[in-house]
Amino acid sequence: MSLLDTHIGFMEALRSAGLSVSLAEGLDAISALEKVHWHDRETVRAAYAATLVKRQPQRVTFDAVFDIYYPRLIGSGVAGEDAVPGEGVRDSGPELDRFREALAEALAAGDRQALQDLAVEAVARFGAMPGRGPGLSSWSAYTSLQRVSPSELMDRLVQGLLAGGLDEAQAQRAAGRRVGDFTRMVEGDARRRIAEEKGPEHVADVTVRPTIDRLDFTAARRSDLDEMRREIYPLARRLAARLTKEQHAQRRGPLDVRRTVRASIATGGVPLTTHHKPKRPHRTDLVVLCDVSGSVASFAQFTLLLVYALREAFGGVRAFTFVDDVVEVSDRFRPGADVVEVMEGLAASISHAALWGRTNYGRALTRFAEDHPDAIGPRSSLLVLGDARSNYSDLALPVLADLAGRARHAWWLNPEHPRHWGTGDSAADRYGEVVPMTECRNLAQLGEFVHKIV
Amino acid sequence: MTSTWFESAADATARLRGVGYLTDEATALTAFLAGALEKPLLVEGPAGVGKTELAKAVARATGAELVRLQCYEGLDEARALYEWNYKKQLLRIQASRGDDSWSETHDDIFTEEFLLTRPLLSAIRRDTPTVLLVDEVDKTDVEVEGLLLEVLSDFQVTIPELGTVTATRRPFVVLTSNASRELSEAVKRRCLFLHLDYPDAERERAIVTSQVPGLDDKVAAQLVDVVVRLRELELKKAPSIAESVDWARTLIALEIGDLDEATVARTLGVVLKHASDQQRAIKELKLAVG
Structure with missing residues (x-):
């Protein structure tokens, strides 16, 4: 493959991964590459990044695609060929012991170069799998990590760091970070080898995750959720800036x-x-009613956090959570309150919102209408959050219709893809007839929606 | 042409270091490319990581003059580009008392004498090396972005009464943004992009010690360690380099030779500007409130 082919393929892969890379930017990248030396891979990466990536959240995706198209090395590299002689068994007990010893040393020293070499070796030695056809081979990061199991080295690493003069918490943090780095290196190396076998286009399609603001709430892992939570305040700030600007433009009385x-x-x-x-x-009073049952809890939390971060834009905000009973949680959101505490408080309140622990929209809506008749008035807007999966129970459609009729506006946000609405126990289509239902699967859509209702 | 700015990335690193701005490789390379390709450089990142300082450092390192356009909401063409000094024009018309014919007056009042040049135009008209800093470009309205687009892509401005002014020497343009608003794709497309983030511990220590002479190495190490830990917490506003430097200055002023827990708790207000952030830090770092 010529350099130009690689470049074109790289552009294509970036576009299919969701980065908007224009032809002009591709040309810029080439003229930038003419000005720098090619001896250092990081220089090439930085030159590409400066000309192609125009939004920081996309950087992660960019790096992943770059590693596939411009791999660090080919095969096992120079160092790898020394370490893995052609004859004998690659994966054997003594080899594993020797390898883990080397890994423990490298982790203790925090030597990134050594760790990188070891990651290459780990995949070569322990991650080889037979491929689909004869003569083909494949590589698995999972198998290599299972064999090597770097997390078992954690304790030893922590002990070593403690002896080095760090305190307990610091040592734990440093050890966790180094093991995490190594895990990522192994994953990256497996991707690189697969790309070598199958061609980069294939891997780029399969393994590159969407950027954090396009990631589905329901598909998010724990670490993603933490990252999303960090995004909430910047998002609220951006929305607020946009709002004041728009209100300013209309303010000519x-x-x-x-x-x-x-x-x-x-x-x-x-x-x-x-x-x-x-x-x-004009400022609306907002009443938020959210389903906090397991399947959609994180979605409800994000929406509540965002709504409260934008409190100034609303006249007043009241929040209620439910599973099969309703609890008011407005007082958890004091101005200037700490995000982590708020989240803990919300998690605690879930236990109050559940009598039997099975989502029951009908019961929750009825209870809400009975217990808080004053919450909804002609000046307030109702926002319901949930997947409308009510375990086949009574839906209390008239109650919701009455609430929606009394409110100034009513919306329903559903974190599921529209193609799942109305399937199984989802009553999304029936509720959707009463209250307009909007799809809201990621932070970008959430931001758009909140902006619209303010 | 490249010799106006930097010869290479290594040259950029060395010369920026020479004027007290410590960069990492990516920053130096991007700064070099911005000069070599004559493209505007869009710098994004959290507040206080040295975005504006980068432009100033480039100006100092290359001996160029800095022209600064501070953006704010409601900034318009008259304050960004040029404006006719209409008060002076009125005076001129009144002073002539109708002695001149209209065409004479007309030719007379639209001349250089009555033109007030604003940062964008003055940066283009200068024939010595110039660094144009467009600060906090995300604060402006969309219309100004359109204006910038014209100026930044062709480096020329058309004044109906005077004709087109084209840059004799292209300025080194730095745009900074706090990302409070997404800039339009058109502006981004024309720029090189650089995201400045918090530096690693090593570089931060170097920055703090170079900015605050007289700071003990041990205290600097302790300080950077605490700041790095603070950034790992979930805070509303994580401390940036500017805050670390402020903190170092505070410690010098208070003549503190050892940054122990009680001192950290007492001087936390310098680095964390939200009450809830301070409480969180005290809790998470298990500081004794002294």
């Missing part, structure tokens, strides 16, 4: 005669600039 005349004195009585009275922005 009627002419303020007094100020205009006053200003015209400076220009000899000619009113060169006119002044206007500001318009008062």
Whole structure:
């Protein structure tokens, strides 16, 4: 494959991974590469990044695709060929012991280069799998990590670091970080080898994850959820900035005669600039009713956090959580409260929201209408969050219709893909007839929706 | 042409270091490319990691003059590009008292004398090396972005009464953004992009010691260690380099030679600006409140 082919393939892969890379930017990248030396892979990476990646969240995706198209080395590399002689068994007991010893040393020293070499060796030695056809082979990061199991070395590593003068918590953190790094290196190396066998296009399609703001709430892993939570405040800040700007643009009210005349004195009585009275922005009272049962809990938490982060844009916000009973959680969100504490408080309140622990929308809606009749009024808007999966129980459609009728606006946010609506025990289609239902699967969609309702 | 700015990435690193700005490789390379390709450089990142400082450092390192356009909401063409000094024009018309014919007056009042140049135009008209810093470009309205687009892609400005002004020497343009708003694709496409993030512990220590002379090496190491740990916490505003430097200055002013837990707890207000962040830090780092 020529250099140009690789470049074109790389552009294509970036586009299919969701980065909007234009032809002009591709040309920029080439002229940037002409100016730098090719001896260092990181230089090439930085030159590509400067010209192609225009949004920081996309950097992770970019790096993954770059590693596939411009691999660090081919096969086992120079170092690998020394370490893995052609004859004999690659994967044997003594070899494993020797390898783990080397790994423990490298981890203790925190030597990135050594770790990288070991990751290559780990995949070569322990991760080889027979391929689909004769003469083909494949590689598995999972198998290599199972054999090597770096997490078992954690304790030893922590002990070593403690002896080195770090305190307990610091040692734990450092050890966790190094083992995590090694795991990622092994995964990256397995990807690289598979790409070598099957061609980079194949791997880029399969293994590259979407950026964090396009990642589905329901498909998120624990670490993704943490990362998403960190994104909430920046997102709220961006939304708030956009809102003030838009309100500012519409704020030109009627002419303020007094100020205009006053200003015209400076220009000899000619009113060169006119002044206007500001318009008062309308603020809605928002009532949020969220399903916090296991399947959709994280989605509800994100939405609540975002709504509360934008509290100033609303007249007032009241939040209720339910599984099969309703609890008000408005007081958990004090101004300036700590995010982590709020999340803990919310998690605790889930136990109050469940009598039997099975989601029952009908019962929750009825209880809400009975216990908080004053919550919904002509000035307030109702926002329901949930997947509308009610375990085949009564749906209490009239109650919801009555609530929606009393409120100024009503919306329903559903974290499921529309193609799942109305399947199984989902009552999304039936509730959707009463209250307009919107799909909201990731942070980007959530941000758009919240912006729309403000 | 490349000699105006930097020869290579290594040259950029060395010269920026020479004026007290410690970069990492990616930053130096991108700065070099911005000069070599004559493309604007869009720098994004959290507040206080040295985005504005990068532009200033480039200006110092290359001996160029810095022209700064501070963006804010409501910034318009008249304050970014150029404006006719209409008060002076009015005076001129009144002073002539109708002695001149209209065409004479007209030719007379639209000349250089009555033109007020604003940062964008002055950066283009200068014939000595210039660094144009467009600060906090995300604060402006979309219309100004359109204006920037014209200026940044062709480096020329058309003034109806005077004609087109084209840059004799392209300035080194740095745009900074706090990402409070997504810039339009068109602006991003024309720029090189650089995301400045918190530095690693090694570089941060170097920055703090170079910015705050007289700081004990041991204290610097302790300080950077605490700051790194603070950044791992879930805070509303993680401390940035500017805050680390402020903290170091505070410690010098208080003549503290050892950063123990009680001192950290007492001076936490320098690095964390939210009450809830401070409480969280005290809890997570298990600080004794002294």
